[in-house]
Amino acid sequence: MTGICYPKTAALLSVAQARQNIQLAVQSINEHEIIPLPLALGRVLAESVYSAIDIPPQRNAAMDGYAFSSADIAENPEFTLQVVGTSWAGKPYTGPIEKYQCVRIFTGAVVPEFADSVIAQEQVTRDGNTIRLPDDTLPYKNIRAAGSDVVRGEVLITAPQKLTARDLGLLAAAGVVELIVKRQLKVGFFSTGDELTGLENTLQSGQIYDSNRYMLAGLLNDSNYVITDLGVIRDDPPLLEKTLVSAAACFDVLISSGGASVGDADFVKQILQKCGQVNFWKLAIKPGKPLAFGRIGNCWFFGLPGNPIAVLVTYQQFVKPALQQLAGAQPTTPIQLTARCEDELRKSPGRQEYQRGILKQTAPGVFTVTPAGRQDSHQQKVASLANCFIVLDNECGGVGAGDMVTVEPFDVYL
Numbered sequence: 001m002t003g004i005c006y007p008k009t010a011a012l013l014s015v016a017q018a019r020q021n022i023q024l025a026v027q028s029i030n031e032h033e034i035i036p037l038p039l040a041l042g043r044v045l046a047e048s049v050y051s052a053i054d055i056p057p058q059r060n061a062a063m064d065g066y067a068f069s070s071a072d073i074a075e076n077p078e079f080t081l082q083v084v085g086t087s088w089a090g091k092p093y094t095g096p097i098e099k100y101q102c103v104r105i106f107t108g109a110v111v112p113e114f115a116d117s118v119i120a121q122e123q124v125t126r127d128g129n130t131i132r133l134p135d136d137t138l139p140y141k142n143i144r145a146a147g148s149d150v151v152r153g154e155v156l157i158t159a160p161q162k163l164t165a166r167d168l169g170l171l172a173a174a175g176v177v178e179l180i181v182k183r184q185l186k187v188g189f190f191s192t193g194d195e196l197t198g199l200e201n202t203l204q205s206g207q208i209y210d211s212n213r214y215m216l217a218g219l220l221n222d223s224n225y226v227i228t229d230l231g232v233i234r235d236d237p238p239l240l241e242k243t244l245v246s247a248a249a250c251f252d253v254l255i256s257s258g259g260a261s262v263g264d265a266d267f268v269k270q271i272l273q274k275c276g277q278v279n280f281w282k283l284a285i286k287p288g289k290p291l292a293f294g295r296i297g298n299c300w301f302f303g304l305p306g307n308p309i310a311v312l313v314t315y316q317q318f319v320k321p322a323l324q325q326l327a328g329a330q331p332t333t334p335i336q337l338t339a340r341c342e343d344e345l346r347k348s349p350g351r352q353e354y355q356r357g358i359l360k361q362t363a364p365g366v367f368t369v370t371p372a373g374r375q376d377s378h379q380q381k382v383a384s385l386a387n388c389f390i391v392l393d394n395e396c397g398g399v400g401a402g403d404m405v406t407v408e409p410f411d412v413y414l
């Protein structure tokens with residue numbers, strides 16, 4: 001036989017090139033909506049929020065004890081004061097006060113104007129309405145100044161922050177009722193394949209249950225997305241084309257799994273080419289090689305490979321950052337750690353691999369990883385046992401036991 005033998009991977013786009021392609025192509029949506037604070041967890045802030053008040057709004061006590069004026073102590077060798085009232089949290093003391101008098105006070109209660117210090121109750125001796133302070137009492141302690149957390153007019157949260165529980169607490173402290181956030185992305189997803197059947201059916205010969213849609217629904221669980229399960233579409237090109245074109249008119253993003261490769265019943269890439277545009281197809285990644293990315297009209301389309309672990313890997317590496325970018329959020333990347341690999345890992349050079357591993361911390365900051373099992377891209381049990389990807393670059397030709405490797409714990413992003 002004659003002719004040139006090209007390397008099998010010559011036409012494959014690298015993981016980094018594919019990420020860059022997506023990053024350059026996808027723009028954040030520009031539409032906003034106003035939502036009440038309790039519904040804002042995880043949403044992407046479209047406009048920065050400023051505080052209309054000081055937080056705390058008034059000087060208040062940091063301890064249960066007594067509020068007094070330090071001048072009274074400086075001039076009082078006895079260090080005794082008379083207790084004339086109480087400032088409760090929510091019910092400040094408003095009565096009169098004279099020299100050598102003080103007020104009982106509780107944590108969070110407004111410190112009366114005459115006082116510049118609070119002493120904890122454990123530090124004083126009380127006899128009837130008189131307290132004696134220790135000789136080494138320090139002035140100006142245990143008072144939280146108005147605005148010591150946030151000053152009126154200060155930015156509370158800068159857009160496009162993805163709102164956390166901590167943020168909701170801060171916003172509530174400032175009395176913020178509503179927020180302007182990016183509108184939710186409309187994401188549709190479906191499976192293709194004549195072998196797939198629904199969970200309500202008993203398996204017939206040649207059939208398997210459609211598991212990818214359930215995993216995808218879980219992966220897409222994010223308050224910035226409204227997801228629609230479009231079911232299973234048969235390996236029927238006209239039907240697939242019709243589904244793609246009509247769904248593209250309704251969604252910001254469409255995600256399919258299956259039919260992305262080169263088999264006689266794999267039509268996804270050809271239909272994308274016919275009805276829209278293919279940005280790329282086929283990557284130097286394992287699993288996930290036949291990923292197709294492009295658009296139909298205004299809808300971005302990800303044709304994920306059918307193998308369940310290829311769905312997992314391509315979703316996390318490409319779809320997730322694209323959705324974040326489209327939703328207007330600051331892009332996050334999976335955190336990477338270095339771990340000692342406890343077992344040998346097999347790999348051929350040519351594709352960047354995401355093997356499924358079990359990561360352990362043996363001492364603070366010291367990690368080991370073991371493969372979670374065999375690494376075929378249909379093996380969902382192994383992926384379920386795993387808690388990380390072991391990332392092996394294109395050139396890597398295998399790993400020996402004891403070698404250091406890069407791992408990405410699942411779901412830890414910065």
Ligand SMILES: Nc1nc2c(c(=O)[nH]1)N[C@H]1C(S)=C(S)[C@@H](COP(=O)(O)OP(=O)(O)OC[C@H]3O[C@@H](n4cnc5c(N)ncnc54)[C@H](O)[C@@H]3O)O[C@H]1N2
Pocket residue numbers: 191192193195196208209210211212213257258259260261262263266287288289290304305306307308310377378
């Ligand atoms: N001759 C070649 N064959 C294959 C190649 C290749 O380069 N040349 N690539 C292989 C790789 S890599 C992958 S990944 C798969 C991807 O193929 P498709 O995207 O066309 O996916 P299918 O053939 O439809 O399915 C693959 C596999 O996954 C199962 N599957 C599909 N959908 C689901 C679902 N919703 N739930 C659970 N399991 C699903 C399906 O039954 C197959 O076993 O192609 C290789 N072949």
Ligand code: MOO
Pocket residue numbers: 285286287288289290305307309310377
């Ligand atoms: O990308 Mo495929 O899942 O390697 O088998």
